[in-house]
Amino acid sequence: MTGTCRQVLERLGQPLGPELSAHVQRCELCKPVVESYELLGAQPPANLVPLSSRLHSTVASELAQHRTLPTWRRPAALLMALNVVVALAATLVLAHGRFAVVHLNPSAVTLWVLLVGLLVIGPWIALIPRHRRARAVMLGLCLALAGLLIGAASGIGTGAGFIRGGIGCFVTEGAISLLPLAIGVWMLTHSAFHPGRTAVVGLSGAAAGLFALHSHCENGLALHLLTFHLLPWLALTGLAIWTRAHLPSRSFAP
Amino acid sequence: MLQLCQGDMHGFESLFQRYGPAIHEYLSRWVGPAHADDLTQTTFMSVLRGRRRFDANAKFRPWLYTIATNAARDLLRRRRAEKLTATGEPSRREAAAVTSIDFDEGAEVVHRALAKLPEKMRLPILMHRFHNLSFAEIAEALDISESAAKVRAHRGYKRLRGLLQKLREDE
Numbered sequence: 001m002t003g004t005c006r007q008v009l010e011r012l013g014q015p016l017g018p019e020l021s022a023h024v025q026r027c028e029l030c031k032p033v034v035e036s037y038e039l040l041g042a043q044p045p046a047n048l049v050p051l052s053s054r055l056h057s058t059v060a061s062e063l064a065q066h067r068t069l070p071t072w073r074r075p076a077a078l079l080m081a082l083n084v085v086v087a088l089a090a091t092l093v094l095a096h097g098r099f100a101v102v103h104l105n106p107s108a109v110t111l112w113v114l115l116v117g118l119l120v121i122g123p124w125i126a127l128i129p130r131h132r133r134a135r136a137v138m139l140g141l142c143l144a145l146a147g148l149l150i151g152a153a154s155g156i157g158t159g160a161g162f163i164r165g166g167i168g169c170f171v172t173e174g175a176i177s178l179l180p181l182a183i184g185v186w187m188l189t190h191s192a193f194h195p196g197r198t199a200v201v202g203l204s205g206a207a208a209g210l211f212a213l214h215s216h217c218e219n220g221l222a223l224h225l226l227t228f229h230l231l232p233w234l235a236l237t238g239l240a241i242w243t244r245a246h247l248p249s250r251s252f253a254p
Numbered sequence: 255m256l257q258l259c260q261g262d263m264h265g266f267e268s269l270f271q272r273y274g275p276a277i278h279e280y281l282s283r284w285v286g287p288a289h290a291d292d293l294t295q296t297t298f299m300s301v302l303r304g305r306r307r308f309d310a311n312a313k314f315r316p317w318l319y320t321i322a323t324n325a326a327r328d329l330l331r332r333r334r335a336e337k338l339t340a341t342g343e344p345s346r347r348e349a350a351a352v353t354s355i356d357f358d359e360g361a362e363v364v365h366r367a368l369a370k371l372p373e374k375m376r377l378p379i380l381m382h383r384f385h386n387l388s389f390a391e392i393a394e395a396l397d398i399s400e401s402a403a404k405v406r407a408h409r410g411y412k413r414l415r416g417l418l419q420k421l422r423e424d425e
Contacts, residue, residue, distance in 0.1 A: 001404075001405060001408055006404055009389075009404055009407060009408055010389065010404075012382075012383075013383075029412065032411070032415035032416070033408055033411040033412050033415070035415050036411040036412065036414045036415035036418065037383060037411060039364070039414075039415070039418050040364055040379075040383050040384075040414075041361060041364055052295065054295075055295045055299070058299065059263065059266050059298075059299070059302055060263055062302060063262075063263055063266070066261075069303075069306040070306065071306045071307075072306065072307055129307045129308075129309060130309065130312075132397055190303070190304070191304060191307060192300075192320075192321070192328070193324075249300075249324075250303055251299070251300040251303035251304040251307075251321075252296065252300040252304070252322075252324035252325040253300050253301070253303070253304020253305075253307045253308070253317075253320075253321055253324075254317070254321070254324065
């Protein structure tokens with residue numbers, strides 16, 4: 001499809017002019033496009049659609065109850081606050097004054113910055129009405145976070161068995177993340193289902209559990225981090241997407 | 255739209271009168287007239303409930319078509335989930351019911367040809383050919399780039415030419 005083909009497409013339904021007409025005669029791509037456009041026939045007359053009394057009364061009643069609505073910023077701020085509060089509270093409760101030794105190498109610092117960023121910015125990116133690219137960037141950063149989580153592993157184990165040492169991490173991460181995830185998914189029912197948005201809400205909500213767990217867990221083996229920290233984070237995100245897909249939408253606004 | 259954002263019922267009524275017929279026609283062509291009434295109402299209820307998600311600097315028409323498209327996709331997704339046969343495939347009757355529509359003979363051929371197109375090609379054509387949306391508006395309505403909207407429409411029109419020819423020969 002060349003630039004001229006694009007011009008033909010944009011001019012469909014209008015006089016093409018000699019240059020574009022000559023192109024259409026030569027171009028194997030454009031000829032069927034123009035013929036197809038013409039074969040589709042005349043535009044149908046727009047029929048009057050009456051505003052049903054049921055819709056009228058529902059709208060009137062909704063407007064009476066909620067004359068003004070909060071913008072998307074309020075739920076985004078609430079979700080952000082919830083993520084941060086849950087992550088910090090869980091970290092303090094789990095720690096009992098003891099934190100895992102944090103090695104301040106560049107990878108570890110970047111990991112913490114990404115985790116905090118995900119907790120804080122995630123809800124905004126998920127709930128903002130437009131900015132498709134911001135969601136893509138956020139998902140890319142989550143991939144980087146996953147890579148760093150494994151890449152920055154200290155390699156020092158705790159001596160506990162693989163399953164015995166890991167099952168507690170798995171349950172803890174799930175339990176901490178449940179509230180931010182549930183609230184985030186519920187907030188998303190106020191707009192149309194969008195897997196990308198839901199993924200960001202899931203990754204951001206589950207990051208509360210990941211943050212608390214990562215501050216507390218002393219097991220630095222890469223396999224442990226992959227199986228009992230990273231995979232639950234991704235599984236919780238998958239669960240959020242699955243749940244949202246099966247919940248009815250209150251509005252189909254993007 | 256600004257009136258509606260301030261909670262004014264007249265704002266809603268004028269939006270419905272102005273855009274309701276076009277949205278009804280769009281949905282009729284896509285999911286059939288049996289569902290178009292309900293979906294049109296659902297679309298405008300979503301406008302009401304999602305009015306604070308509308309960007310005052312954006313165009314209203316692409317936003318409205320996004321909502322109608324989301325509502326129709328949701329319906330089709332739910333119907334597909336409900337009507338799956340034991341083999342996991344939709345029954346022929348159900349598949350036909352979703353796409354059957356009462357047009358005159360010529361328009362029926364057009365409708366059947368359009369129904370054979372994949373959704374990603376069909377929607378840009380419906381919006382471009384029958385609703386006069388520009389490619390920038392189509393891109394906004396479908397949350398894709400303008401270039402992608404043009405490529406999809408171009409491929410769709412090209413494939414449609416073959417389908418129309420075949421259906422007319424079969425008759």
